[in-house]
Amino acid sequence: MCGIIALLLSNPDILASVELFEGLQILQHRGQDAAGIVTCGHKGRLYQCKENGMVRDVFDQENLQNLIGSLGIGHEILKEASSLVDELSFVIHILTFHIFINLVRYPTAGTSSKSEAQPFYVNSPYGMVLAHNGNLVNAEELKNSLDVRAHRHINTDSDSELLLNTFADNLQQTGKFRIYEEDIFTAIKGLYEQCIGGYACVAMIAGFGIIGFRDPHGVRPICYGTRVNHDGFDFMFASESVVLDNLGFTEVKDISPGEAVIVTKQAITKRKLVHWGELTPCIFEYVYFARPDSVIDGISVYRSRLEMGEHLANQVVKKCGKNLDIDVVIPKGTNQFLDRENVPDTSRVAALQVSHKLKIAYREGFIKNRYVGRTFIMPGQQMRRKSVRRKLNAMALEFVDKNVLIVDDSIVRGTTSKEIVQMARDAGAKKVYFASCAPPVRYPNVYGIDMPSRQELVAFGRDDDLIAKEIGADMVIYQDLNDLIASCQKFNPNITVFDCSVFNGHYVTGGVTNEYLDRLEKSRSDLAKSSRENLHSPEAIGLHNLRHTSSQASLERNGWNGVNDQINMEETSRQRKERLKATRKRKLASSKSEEQASEEQASEEQASKEQVSKEQASEEQASEEQAVEEASNIVKKPILKFRNYTPSNEEIKTAAKIHIATPNDLDETLEKHVDRITKEVEETEKAKREEEDLFNLAPKKPNWDLKRDVEKKLAKLERKTQASIAHLIKARLQSDSAENTSIGLIDAVNAQQKADLEDNDSD
């Protein structure tokens, strides 16, 4: 699963990267394995930073500041890695983590190399980048067609590269030197017909704008919103509405299936391009993936989870009947702290409702360590299992001598349920019942959730009793699929079908054959990935940046998604600051000419003499600032500016200019705003035209064949022209109110004019 964002800011001097970074942090629960941002600077040049790791590991103040431009797209991804064979090999791999991460991680499509981290880039027919959430089921056919028909070189196994190249190829077919919205719509319409699967995409065309589009069945979520401020209007696409809410965007809408929305500095244009699809959003978003404070396709995720709890309580009563002997309802886990980086406590909302409905006490018996990420989206079975233990801690008091009902959002591989049932027993529970808000997961997901192998699903080929036995529970109680659908549909009855493929094996897009599922299983099961581990897989060419070392070091320190989390925050931040300092100095040194460097040295020496009484630390600081200032002659870096949001990252906070929007900022309607901008543009254009007229007095160049004959006449004409220009300038200077300062200049012009006239007469 991935989180995607695209942002266009009206003020060209504000860095889009800052809010893209904030947005990706808010979407961290959708993917923990890699993150990337690409921005577009003033001259249409693209800047990028993408790397393996959590958002906080990939970006820092320096690389955010180097992501120049007021528009950009961001992406974070969940990838999948192989299971490690046994506990011993797990330990070995943790110790040699740099090798581990290069060899065994694996995404939903393609490999896990950095070069396959999104966003992807192509340079033809325009500079284009794309990021997506989802998965294509006809990737092989597409790849073949792009090669044979379109002659496009596809360098990775990532389906994002295929989507981007299909889009680019379709644009190329329009044969235009400059594109317009119409051409983009034509290209995306073609893409809808060529690409089968679930995909929500954001793209950016250098120097043009940003684009959001969603597959014709609307399987994966994507929404957009606008924000009006003093500079104009800003526009953002995001996977979940919570990002838009947090960053102050309003008028939030979902992109409908088969629709595309194009946003430039001048206009927002949207169009539904195909009508053969029907909105079938993935129901697993509501069950597990999305944050409760998001609204997807008109359905509040939080409300749908409450409703799931209501229905689940009915199932408990149905299954236990008169023997209902539960003392306490306990959710799978409760976060130790509540802050914006937290992953959602998916089971908690439903568990509260179950307790309420059954009138049985609710207790938070499992406390979560927030530094350990979401285990379901972690690489490898051993790691998932170990992480559940590290992440959750059972409070014995809440379990001892009790019959407990543990409520979780889902049981997929059974890793979590098995571990926590055992933890409950170890803590002294008498009986352990396990209730799941989702029905049994029996089929693979092919639309972007990494559940590729039927064999790995604990419910595959097992009934409820066998599942209970497998996870060690006294009883397992599942949600009914119709009840799950009703829980979501209640809040948007217009949605008649959901993608429930993991529960019923029905794939709404078509094109998912048994052969495809077999292929998928063979290539992406934990077992298949584990044998890949031993293969050497060199890095493919990709647009990745030079941060491998630091990022790998960070992974070595923090472990994969926080699994190995002996986190020493101070040490981490100290090392990061040192790295930053060194990189900045290196960059400055290499980007300056020798002359500049020696000038700088001289001025640095001067500065240090003047400050000789100050402490060494502050001297260093000053010279660094001076160097940065000089470097800004090469690339002028705009100020980081946050709006409607106070950053949590201290480093960024100190470097940023915080601007909290007042209600007045939002008073203006979009229409009024656009009118105002139009007027401003017209006035500027008019002024420009008037200015230009003065200089259009210069004669046009003669035809070369006539030049010989008219050369003399031309020379005379030129002198006369000069005299006229001088005359005009003089007239303007005389009318100038600051007469005194103009006198010298008028005399000079007079003299020049006189000389010209004498020269003229002599002809």
Ligand SMILES: O=P(O)(O)OC[C@H]1O[C@H](OP(=O)(O)OP(=O)(O)O)[C@H](O)[C@@H]1O
């Ligand atoms: O049966 P499994 O294969 O273990 O998968 C299901 C579990 O995975 C998820 O937890 P996760 O730790 O990923 O998410 P959370 O942080 O939201 O609790 C989910 O909430 C279930 O507990």
Ligand SMILES: NC(=O)CC[C@H](N)C(=O)O
């Ligand atoms: N989880 C996802 O949405 C995966 C996106 C894409 N298929 C990739 O593997 O990069």
